[in-house]
Amino acid sequence: MALYILRRVLLALPALLGLILLTFVLSRVIPGDPAAALAGDAATPAQIAAIRAQYGLDRPILEQAVVHLRQVVTGDFGTSAFSGRPVAEEIWQRLPATLELTFAALLLATLLGIPLGLVAALDHNGPVDHVVRLLSVGGLAIAGFWLAIMLQLVFAMDLDILPLRGRIDVPLGLPPRVTGLLLVDSLLAGRPDMFWSACRHVVLPAVTLALPALATIARFTRSGVLETLQKDFVLYARAAGYGRVRLAAIYVLRNAVTVTVTQIGLLFGALISGAVAVEAVFDWPGLGTYAVQAILSADYKALLAVTLVVGAVYAVVNVAVDVAQAIIDPRVAEDGR
């Protein structure tokens, strides 16, 4: 098992290295002359030359690539053209907000999606199955930014039972930063009022973000359960007198859920993408709003850094998922994938 984990981690490294190279190539090739792009429209040739020398853009391309790699590996993403602060620091500030939102959504999607998929499979081709199927296709077809606005319209504006935007009621301030996750930090600080406020704020964004993930999880659980129900051991267990519900909930689900777990890893990418839209609508101060702000202010260092960080988080999550899968189903590790 340890060997499998090690191999899985080593396999993720080339992809990350490739990603760093890709962002380098993108940042050098696409703007035409990056120095001119950095200097802005009104710059004189002398100013452009000064910027070229300042950023080392007059060095050989291979040397630039090595410098870029060294900077990225040491966590040096340069200075934001928008705020003038180090990009790495700003990302470090904002990453927990996105992670908190994403994990809340993933938790919601898993807790609802797996049971939904299970009951749909047990009611194969029945009414419950059809409702879950419609939900799982519809959930993937809905535009997150639109759903977010609709939820705001109903629950925050019309009914006024949930907050419109932000992570916490502003007058409460913020708990001392330990993990950066407000739900955790507020509890660590012993402030139930802050915790409650943070809970209320996370509901609408998390629900919006969870829906497509919920759809996918329900769908894969359903197909996994249906497939497992065909297996011989199920027939045997039923013949031996196991109750239908106990059999399904314990023995079938554990076998069926391995496919779902892989999906949860892949979903993480979709969740991060979805977070861009959801954060924009709910003013959630995470990486998504940071990326949008970087685009609108042409802050390409910030945007490339976000791309890299998201790629890295994505890689880590996928390794974690593979390991989790190997723990649930040890055969995976033995197959030597």
Next chain:
Amino acid sequence: MTALRHILRDPVATFGLLLVLAAVVVALFAPWLAPYPDDAFESHLLQRLRAPSAEFPFGTDNLGRDILSRVILGTRDALTVALAVVGAAIAIGVPVGLLAGWREGWLAETLMRVTDVFLAVPQLILALALGQLMAPGIGTAMVALALTYWPFFARTVFAETRRLRGALFVDALAGIGAHPARILLLHVLPNAAPAILVRATIGMGFTILTAALLGFLGVGAAPPSPDWGLMVSEARQHLPEAWWFPTFPGLAILLLVLGFNLLGDGLRDAADPRLRRSRGH
């Protein structure tokens, strides 16, 4: 034909097909179907933000334009963008997949590693990065979406080509001296076509969704284009009063994407009956 018959037997997939066909008809005849075809660009400030009525079934927007007309006119843009993006992604991804799948060696290795790198970042983030580096706009957004979607086709075709490379009929063709290009284009590609078609259908829905999101974020279509995402974004300042303003463009996105997804689901069943609408994409 068999695929079509298979889809028509499945009511849910037929519903998807009807949604897509309806959108195509609306897109083709948009200028004649829209009650106020000039409202794509003209504004009428005296009738701004009117609630839905017989005169304006979906209400009017912040510039007094008929929302129904703009939703109808926007269908054409949405479909054109999606077709162009998916077409370009196929044009890049399919040759890459064929080439990498046919031969083992440094070229195949390189191609597939590049594909993996593209797949290692969430597509939207990469599209945003690309879009921004190339100056925002609808053209840029389309290039960015195509550049981030081709790896999905490359993967699909790669898997099919690898599977078929060892097939008996391919050996036989090589044995009688068929050129590899002939084998790939006339024999391997048709076998991969169903998988490509399913991918493309799902990709249409996905592209419409992502293009709308880019429009919403202000890096896609620019005003006064009747882009659905852009319309939802323009509506935000007029809430909660003008509830109809974001609602109908969003519903249009939902229905069209739903159509493509249901159709793609049905096609997947038709392409591979063993899967029986249970596996994911």
